[in-house]
Amino acid sequence: MELYFSPLACSMATRIALYEAGADAKFIEVDPKTKQVLADGADYFTVNPLGLVPAIRTADGAIVTENAAILQHVAEHVWNEKLSPDEQIKLRQWLSFIGTEIHRGLLAPLLDPKIPIEARKYLVTKGQSRLDYLNRYLEGREFVLERFSVADAYLATVLNWTRAIPEIDLANWPAVKSYHAAMKQRPSIAKALTEELALYQAEQARHKAA
Amino acid sequence: MELYFSPLACSMATRIALYEAGADAKFIEVDPKTKQVLADGADYFTVNPLGLVPAIRTADGAIVTENAAILQHVAEHVWNEKLSPDEQIKLRQWLSFIGTEIHRGLLAPLLDPKIPIEARKYLVTKGQSRLDYLNRYLEGREFVLERFSVADAYLATVLNWTRAIPEIDLANWPAVKSYHAAMKQRPSIAKALTEELALYQAEQARHKAA
Numbered sequence: 001m002e003l004y005f006s007p008l009a010c011s012m013a014t015r016i017a018l019y020e021a022g023a024d025a026k027f028i029e030v031d032p033k034t035k036q037v038l039a040d041g042a043d044y045f046t047v048n049p050l051g052l053v054p055a056i057r058t059a060d061g062a063i064v065t066e067n068a069a070i071l072q073h074v075a076e077h078v079w080n081e082k083l084s085p086d087e088q089i090k091l092r093q094w095l096s097f098i099g100t101e102i103h104r105g106l107l108a109p110l111l112d113p114k115i116p117i118e119a120r121k122y123l124v125t126k127g128q129s130r131l132d133y134l135n136r137y138l139e140g141r142e143f144v145l146e147r148f149s150v151a152d153a154y155l156a157t158v159l160n161w162t163r164a165i166p167e168i169d170l171a172n173w174p175a176v177k178s179y180h181a182a183m184k185q186r187p188s189i190a191k192a193l194t195e196e197l198a199l200y201q202a203e204q205a206r207h208k209a210a
Numbered sequence: 211m212e213l214y215f216s217p218l219a220c221s222m223a224t225r226i227a228l229y230e231a232g233a234d235a236k237f238i239e240v241d242p243k244t245k246q247v248l249a250d251g252a253d254y255f256t257v258n259p260l261g262l263v264p265a266i267r268t269a270d271g272a273i274v275t276e277n278a279a280i281l282q283h284v285a286e287h288v289w290n291e292k293l294s295p296d297e298q299i300k301l302r303q304w305l306s307f308i309g310t311e312i313h314r315g316l317l318a319p320l321l322d323p324k325i326p327i328e329a330r331k332y333l334v335t336k337g338q339s340r341l342d343y344l345n346r347y348l349e350g351r352e353f354v355l356e357r358f359s360v361a362d363a364y365l366a367t368v369l370n371w372t373r374a375i376p377e378i379d380l381a382n383w384p385a386v387k388s389y390h391a392a393m394k395q396r397p398s399i400a401k402a403l404t405e406e407l408a409l410y411q412a413e414q415a416r417h418k419a420a
Contacts (some may be wrong), residue, residue: 084335099413100276103380104310104311104314109336116331118327119329121326
């Protein structure tokens with residue numbers, strides 16, 4: 001499998017999922033500004049016309065985009081996970097909640113340096129109830145489901161962005177904060193974070209020099 | 211199965227999916243303002259703590275939320291659809307794209323009467339590339355996948371909202387416009403739209419009288 005990623009972007013969830021399985025994969029870095037593959041300057045829009053990471057190239061050569069689809073693919077075909085119908089529906093519910101309400105509806109736009117201040121305020125106000133809900137849900141839980149799943153890989157990845165969002169201090173949602181702290185200790189996540197932080201710093205230096 | 215819905219909300223996608231199968235279901239209307247079940251005044255937050263529709267109560271009594279999870283459940287357990295691995299991954303990719311980029315990231319916030327004008331402008335600008343992508347994808351296609359799927363039920367439902375969003379005129383995306391026009395002719399969708407439009411008008415009259 002090949003994973004197109006940018007450092008610390010939501011594509012890190014798939015890296016974590018691959019590390020969990022000790023899976024062999026090729027990681028292809030995409031510069032989020034130029035939308036070029038770092039190694040050879042190839043145009044990433046030819047891989048994903050939206051220019052968004054992640055995308056994967058599966059064993060049979062197909063390109064797949066969208067976190068929920070990619071993460072379920074890794075769970076089923078790399079982890080070889082067999083979920084009960086009840087576990088499957090819960091996994092899909094949580095991947096959708098994280099993807100729509102937390103990632104796309106709240107945290108990703110707040111990372112955009114071009115977002116107007118009025119839009120920031122609106123999103124933060126609307127997002128409060130989602131974080132409150134997540135906090136109540138995570139109280140007393142170690143994982144999103146009954147054991148570590150790709151939903152944890154996804155949630156840990158997007159919660160990581162809050163340190164760059166001044167309005168969202170996880171201290172206000174203590175169960176979310178302690179869940180995130182525990183996740184960062186997990187070897188697959190610690191390894192992914194360390195590696196991608198170094199790549200992110202290199203990316204920032206590159207952009208500064210350009 | 212029971213479906214908690216509000217008229218013309220994203221829950222209509224599940225109604226369409228149920229009509230496609232001629233499935234027996236109980237439709238429970240939730241007032242989006244009071245968050246009460248219309249029939250008996252029951253508190254909807256006890257069903258979904260976020261107060262969002264849709265939610266379903268499955269045959270075995272479980273509550274499930276989130277469009278992507280509910281629609282896949284209906285496809286698998288009501289339609290009894292058997293997808294190839296390739297079809298399944300494409301369905302998940304499109305449910306995720308519609309849910310994150312079109313529904314949650316673009317159209318739903320633009321329906322909120324409280325959203326500030328600067329936030330509207332920001333979302334419309336960001337959403338342009340997503341609608342352009344959708345338009346290119348739908349050129350020459352009858353359905354999102356190779357045949358009618360729950361992704362069409364979902365996409366037709368959210369595109370319906372554009373008529374209440376002045377900044378988004380589907381005439382600028384002709385393939386999206388003609389796809390949507392064709393979908394509205396499909397019997398399951400035409401029936402759902404007619405029924406929910408009447409319920410929506412009753413809801414508006416109720417709110418005005420309150």
